[in-house]
Amino acid sequence: MSRQLISRNADLKALEEGGYEVAVKNGHLVISNVPYVNANREVKLGTLVSVLQMNGGETMTPSDHKAYFVGEHPCDPDGKTLESIRHSSRRQTLGKDITVDHMFSAKPKEGYRDYEHKMATYVEMIASSARKIDPTADARTYVVANSDEPDPVFNYQDTASTRAGIGGLSEKLAMNKVAIVGLGGTGSYVLDLLAKTPIR
Template sequence: MSQLRTSPNPDLARVAADGYELAVRYGHLVITGVPYVNSRKEVRLGTLVSDMSSISGDVTASPVQQHVAMWAGEHPCDASGVPLRYLQHSSNEQVLGPGLTVNHSFSSKPAEGYRDYHHKLTTYVSMIERHAQEIDSNVSARTHRFVESDDADSPFQYPDTASGRVGITNVARKLQLSRVGIFGVGGTGGYILDQVAKTPVREIAIFDDDTFLQHNAFRAPGAPSAEELRALPKKVHYFAGIYSRMHRGIVPHDFAISEETVGQVGHFDFAFICMDPGTPKRLLVEHLERHGIPFIDVGMGVELVDDALTGLLRVTTSTPQKRDHVRDKRRISFADGGKDQVYSSNIQIADLNAMNALLAVIRWKKLFGFYAADPTSEHYATYAISGNHITNEDKE
């Protein structure tokens, strides 16, 4: 979510100019103070809510297909207390965010569809409030009160209408963490960044001292130009430049992890480790454990066998509640030099990097309640390419 400016949106500017209490909340357009009649023939005030799926960047488009609206309050009735049947769609409580719970949804669509959001919002308001005005001619939704939208401090550059469109804004809020770290953005780490940048994490700190080279382009998300590759950017600056277009809190750190620098990484609500085995990884893991920070370490071992590739992808989860498996079962390698056998060829393929990243991100989202999970969920999972099998181990 972000502050939706009315200046490039004449339809929203007209809604505000007309005096309606318009705000943007949790990726939805909200008009408060709408008079309606309840079943007891009492005049009350309700809230009209519309998703913002017909928007590109911060500019609205015609909501021709998005004709459904939501309502917080009792079901509106006519002046006799009879429910407005022509509005009825469904009735069930849905939390869109703290302080914004809707009770009903309406479905009313003109033959030609709604021209813009002004047409949609004011049409619904008119259908509801005119019955209240039959009882009290002084009531109106045009209060001309100032209403401040609550999303001006959003981590996003433009509203998250995807969550609002499917009604999961309150679920997405579970990922509103203060700071998430991604260590290594070469292959898998780049895809993890791609996914985390689409969540409301306040700050995403990315760490890598390597340069983004031509071979990296073939296993990273996106499509860098030849000019970008010739500039030899640091990986963290290259990715920060891309994802800062969408997410405000991308902070690049272009130093390697060492005894001298590990103390500079700071605190995190969560961390992803996408580094090769070795002393730097051991130092980082010890730092995270010492500060009680949960993390996921990823890895892949891909080999060329009989002119075809095979191997495993790995996701190791470590939380303050369960860390013993990391060393007792050697779930994370800290070996220097030749690295473990599964890493010896260091073959990386973009689709496997992406899948390794997605498995890690899904596990992270389960930890924070975005996805439902078994309370004793796995802390070690592998995906076997040849058999298409996922094996889950090390449960609590």
């Protein structure tokens, strides 16, 4: 499903064709191997994550300007924290296999046109410092990331849970199968609630 999402959406495909390691995981857009500078002035690799807003199988214009980061907080070439993007720092789980360390906030006046604009802008803000220390530091590795779920529960990406910030909680409901006996007043209410979770 995720590989199809990338190929069918011009902004996601442009990121991948631009050389970024792009994956769609649990309603999030993920770019791996983003070079950054840590407080010790060392060049490291981190992961940039954004909530992905979809309408069916098509990406929408991002209304959320924030992004998440896995790794130490990026710094400038002198080892000082990049305050221009800093929002908050705390470890949190956004969904299965997505645990982040920091949240960034950088909003251009006109907003982000699409996800290519948003993610490429954040990557440049982070990686430009790394290039000043190591000119070969580049997030464009031209590696195609594996983002396909082997057997997805939903026909479409569950972006409602990610927008609400309950992706991690929703994943706790994933189990093999659930049977509901009787779809009267209580059973139909339970079915409606469970249909929005990863339960089969």
